[in-house]
Amino acid sequence: MKKDLLGISDLTRDEIYLVLDTAEAMREIAERPIKKVPTLRGKTVVNLFYEPSTRTRTSFEIAEKRLSADTLNIAVAASSVLKGETLVDTALNIEAMAPDMIVLRHASSGAGHLLARLCKSRIINAGDGMHEHPTQALLDAFTIREHKKRIEGLKVAIIGDLLHSRVLRSNALLLTTLGAEVWVSGPRTLMPPAVERFGVRASTSVDEAVADADVIMLLRIQHERMNGAFFPSVREYFNTFGMTTARMARAKPDAIIMHPGPMNRGVEIASEVADGPYSVILEQVANGVAVRMAVLYLLAGGEGD
Amino acid sequence: MDADRMARTLARIAHEISERNRGIEELALVGIRTRGVPIARRLAEAIKDINGVDVPTGALDITLYRDDLMRHAVGPQPLVRRTEIPFSIDDKRILLVDDVLYTGRTIRAALDALIDFGRPRVIQLIVMVDRGHRELPIKADYVGKNLPTSPSQSVQVHLAEVDGRDEVEITES
Numbered sequence: 449m450k451k452d453l454l455g456i457s458d459l460t461r462d463e464i465y466l467v468l469d470t471a472e473a474m475r476e477i478a479e480r481p482i483k484k485v486p487t488l489r490g491k492t493v494v495n496l497f498y499e500p501s502t503r504t505r506t507s508f509e510i511a512e513k514r515l516s517a518d519t520l521n522i523a524v525a526a527s528s529v530l531k532g533e534t535l536v537d538t539a540l541n542i543e544a545m546a547p548d549m550i551v552l553r554h555a556s557s558g559a560g561h562l563l564a565r566l567c568k569s570r571i572i573n574a575g576d577g578m579h580e581h582p583t584q585a586l587l588d589a590f591t592i593r594e595h596k597k598r599i600e601g602l603k604v605a606i607i608g609d610l611l612h613s614r615v616l617r618s619n620a621l622l623l624t625t626l627g628a629e630v631w632v633s634g635p636r637t638l639m640p641p642a643v644e645r646f647g648v649r650a651s652t653s654v655d656e657a658v659a660d661a662d663v664i665m666l667l668r669i670q671h672e673r674m675n676g677a678f679f680p681s682v683r684e685y686f687n688t689f690g691m692t693t694a695r696m697a698r699a700k701p702d703a704i705i706m707h708p709g710p711m712n713r714g715v716e717i718a719s720e721v722a723d724g725p726y727s728v729i730l731e732q733v734a735n736g737v738a739v740r741m742a743v744l745y746l747l748a749g750g751e752g753d
Numbered sequence: 754m755d756a757d758r759m760a761r762t763l764a765r766i767a768h769e770i771s772e773r774n775r776g777i778e779e780l781a782l783v784g785i786r787t788r789g790v791p792i793a794r795r796l797a798e799a800i801k802d803i804n805g806v807d808v809p810t811g812a813l814d815i816t817l818y819r820d821d822l823m824r825h826a827v828g829p830q831p832l833v834r835r836t837e838i839p840f841s842i843d844d845k846r847i848l849l850v851d852d853v854l855y856t857g858r859t860i861r862a863a864l865d866a867l868i869d870f871g872r873p874r875v876i877q878l879i880v881m882v883d884r885g886h887r888e889l890p891i892k893a894d895y896v897g898k899n900l901p902t903s904p905s906q907s908v909q910v911h912l913a914e915v916d917g918r919d920e921v922e923i924t925e926s
Binding site for chain 2: 449466469470472473474476480481482484485486487488490491515742745746748749
């Protein structure tokens with residue numbers, strides 16, 4: 449592993465499998481009477497979150513605590529960032545207190561790379577703008593592998609707000625590296641230009657993307673990143689792209705439904721689908737802790753292969 | 754030690770276990786990964802042959818409890834594998850199984866790990882080979898063979914399940 453985990457693009461195929469296999473071992477810890485191992489005793493991990501996040505921050509914090517690391521949460525709403533401090537200054541001040549790792553969530557793409565250059569601490573990207581969200585893609589792959597026993601050769605349909613989605617980028621990179629066939633669908637206005645460069649096949653027809661799919665992954669409509677009218681109305685979006693039981697019928701009978709959360713029910717996903725028997729959305733959350741434990745453990749070692 | 758000697762040694766240990774532990778029902782075997790696990794399984798079979806009782810058997814990976822984990826400045830982390838103890842160890846008589854007893858550090862880690870699973874009544878230690886050179890105050894309750902070695906030597910227990918053959922080998926390193 450490299451010093452930092454900034455994106456799936458940092459990982460080789462073998463390293464991806466190493467993370468998934470290690471997460472497999474980590475998952476058992478959650479079933480013990482004492483859900484804690486002494487592995488990261490004496491290590492300090494700072495969770496630096498510049499964007500609101502419940503799932504990812506909580507997931508990282510639980511993972512750190514289960515490995516016995518000392519954790520510190522800095523939520524920007526209550527920090528000196530509001531007093532005008534820049535990311536670089538905040539990072540250098542945190543670095544001066546000698547943490548071992550910094551988990552960073554930031555609205556700007558590449559914020560993790562900036563920190564990685566400045567800091568001796570290992571940086572884990574917990575989502576940077578519209579760029580990458582590597583631990584999300586790893587936990588998605590873990591969940592898919594658990595259900596389908598493989599990733600190679602699967603058809604995965606990713607549907608929703610592709611333009612603003614770091615989850616799409618990380619997942620497309622990871623799934624195609626492991627040999628899955630990835631289809632994406634959504635309104636033209638929410639597709640990044642030349643989306644095929646991620647190694648995916650694009651269609652504005654959900655039905656085409658979903659046909660015979662093994663996995664359907666829905667992405668949230670990110671109203672907060674939209675500074676224009678990308679589609680006429682939420683209702684029209686749901687009618688054209690929302691995942692319903694009728695649309696699901698085109699996928700394989702044993703297809704699973706995934707969503708990185710938070711869900712907009714009645715926008716990208718119908719409630720009946722989100723709560724359906726094929727939905728693995730809450731398993732994704734549970735697996736997230738194990739995958740993040742694996743990443744923390746593997747990064748805490750030396751560099752190299 | 755060849756395959757035949759190893760089989761007889763395991764049979765002997767199984768008899769010793771049966772003699773020393775009245776109430777076989779409370780026993781459980783926990784093998785330390787990698788090679789403690791097949792040894793534990795073989796002992797479970799041998800105990801069943803003697804007493805007709807199925808002794809529950811688990812596998813313990815001690816990697817996350819190692820005392821040298823964060824001391825290597827360079828090099829990747831050791832591989833973590835699954836711990837599988839599919840029964841409660843509370844009030845059980847736990848037989849901890851490993852292939853070679855050397856410094857005692859693996860056993861220290863295993864004891865810490867086991868305690869996280871509950872509070873057994875007793876923990877006893879079974880090893881195929883005791884090669885001496887302890888660095889911690891740890892002693893085995895059942896020993897397949899005492900092998901006096903020098904620290905420059907390496908002792909390998911090969912098992913059919915893992916290595917394709919049963920043999921104990923001493924090499925100069």
